[in-house]
Amino acid sequence: MSGILATIITADFSDMIIRVKNLVRLREQSETIAKMIKGIHLEGPFINGADGYRGAHPQAHILRPSVERMTMLLDACGGLLKLVTLAPEFDAQNRVTKYLHEQGVTVSAGHCDPTFEQLQQAVVAGLSMFTHLGNGCPQLLHRHDNIIQRVLNLKDDLWICFIADGHHVPFHVLKNYIALAGVERTIITTDAMAAAGAPEGLYTLGDIELAVGKERIVHQPGKTNFAGSAIDMKSSDINLVEQLGLTPAQIHQMTYINPMKAFSTL
Numbered sequence: 001m002s003g004i005l006a007t008i009i010t011a012d013f014s015d016m017i018i019r020v021k022n023l024v025r026l027r028e029q030s031e032t033i034a035k036m037i038k039g040i041h042l043e044g045p046f047i048n049g050a051d052g053y054r055g056a057h058p059q060a061h062i063l064r065p066s067v068e069r070m071t072m073l074l075d076a077c078g079g080l081l082k083l084v085t086l087a088p089e090f091d092a093q094n095r096v097t098k099y100l101h102e103q104g105v106t107v108s109a110g111h112c113d114p115t116f117e118q119l120q121q122a123v124v125a126g127l128s129m130f131t132h133l134g135n136g137c138p139q140l141l142h143r144h145d146n147i148i149q150r151v152l153n154l155k156d157d158l159w160i161c162f163i164a165d166g167h168h169v170p171f172h173v174l175k176n177y178i179a180l181a182g183v184e185r186t187i188i189t190t191d192a193m194a195a196a197g198a199p200e201g202l203y204t205l206g207d208i209e210l211a212v213g214k215e216r217i218v219h220q221p222g223k224t225n226f227a228g229s230a231i232d233m234k235s236s237d238i239n240l241v242e243q244l245g246l247t248p249a250q251i252h253q254m255t256y257i258n259p260m261k262a263f264s265t266l
Contacts, residue, residue, distance in 0.1 A: 003038035003262075005036060005083055010044030010057035010178055011207065012068065020076040027080070028108045039082030039263065042073060043131065045105030045230045046086040046096065047111035052138030053087075054111055065096040067121040073219070074103060081105050083133045087112035094125035101126025106144055106263060108161075109151075111136040127202045129262060132191055134169040134177065135226060152180050164239050165231040167217050171243040178244070178254075187262060188254045192220055194214050 008019050019038060027034045028189070042131050047054060049062040063069065065086055074081055084100055085108045091097050097107045110124065110131025119127075130151045137147050151160060160181045164176055169177065178186050190196070195203040196210050202221070205228070211221045218228050231239075233255060238248045240254075 001038050003039040005039050005096050006037045007043050009098040009205070010061050011046065012050055012061050013045060013063065014044065015075045016042075017072060020073065021078075024076070024078040024080060030062075037080075040077050040080045041085070042081065042084040043085040043110065046070075046090065047086075047136075048087040048113055048159070048165065050113070052115055053136060055136050055226065056223075057111060058208065059261050065091040067095050070096050070099060074100075074105070076150075083108060083129070085110035088122035088127060089114040091122070094127075095124055095128055098126045105257050108159075113137070113147050115149070116145075116153070119150050119154060123154060123157045127158070127189075130161060132161050132168065133181075135163065135172065135189070135191075137260075152177070155181045155185050158197075159187050159258060160185055161189045163191045163229055164188050164236040165190075165229050165266070166239060166243065168226055168229060171239070175244045183246075183250045183253050184258070186220075186254045187258045188233075188240070190231050190233055190236060191229045196228075196230045196232060198230075207254060221243060 006023050008016055009149050023037065023040060027037050044057050044064045045061055046065040047057060047062055049059050054062060066183065077184065083106045086096060088097065088109050089112060100107045106129055107127045108129035108131045109127055114122065133148060133151055151158060162169060162177060164174060193205055193210065194206055198212060203212060209221060210218055212218055212230050218226060237251055237255065240251050
């Protein structure tokens with residue numbers, strides 16, 4: 001089985017509701033789309049709004065986690081919501097995490113900076129994943145106490161996702177991360193935005209303008225932070241073989257077996 005989790009990123013809350021409903025409607029109208037979209041991933045709006053941590057997510061639309069708002073989004077997804085990325089440090093008493101976990105939705109930390117204790121408490125509440133580790137954080141971090149080290153310490157409790165394009169995380173660093181996290185707890189994600197596979201040029205994602213460069217690097221024009229990727233899973237597989245020397249069995253584990261375990265309702 002192959003497919004994607006169609007991702008809606010941070011936007012005006014009412015627009016996010018509309019976009020989710022459009023996905024549900026289009027999936028109902030097309031058998032091809034229904035086969036391709038296995039579920040919905042909400043990456044935002046409940047993330048950390050600080051520069052560096054928010055990445056390309058528009059600061060004006062970032063919200064504090066709310067069960068009421070989360071219920072509205074969940075209802076709009078029509079049973080298709082499979083994954084929510086949020087910032088545990090702003091989820092008071094982990095209410096949204098607990099609520100989603102009870103609904104059978106996978107909760108992932110991402111674009112966030114919880115303390116080690118906050119991350120541990122979120123895991124107890126139902127957090128089970130981290131979204132594209134090594135990204136969604138500032139380029140300059142404390143050399144010892146930072147979000148990357150905290151997550152790797154909890155590798156036995158979390159599925160840890162990485163982007164294997166060589167840009168979001170250099171290949172020699174990715175090799176170290178996978179060795180630490182373990183193949184059995186690693187998931188490779190593309191984080192591909194809408195223009196993945198398209199020629200070099202300017203594109204829009206919602207109300208965000210994006211530039212795809214020659215090396216398939218996606219930026220907001222004039223900014224240095226990444227804004228999603230333009231890699232596909234086949235290219236990721238090739239990178240894992242050629243750049244990291246991983247075996248087909250290891251790659252299959254990280255790109256198929258582990259995601260199926262993490263999203264057991266697919």
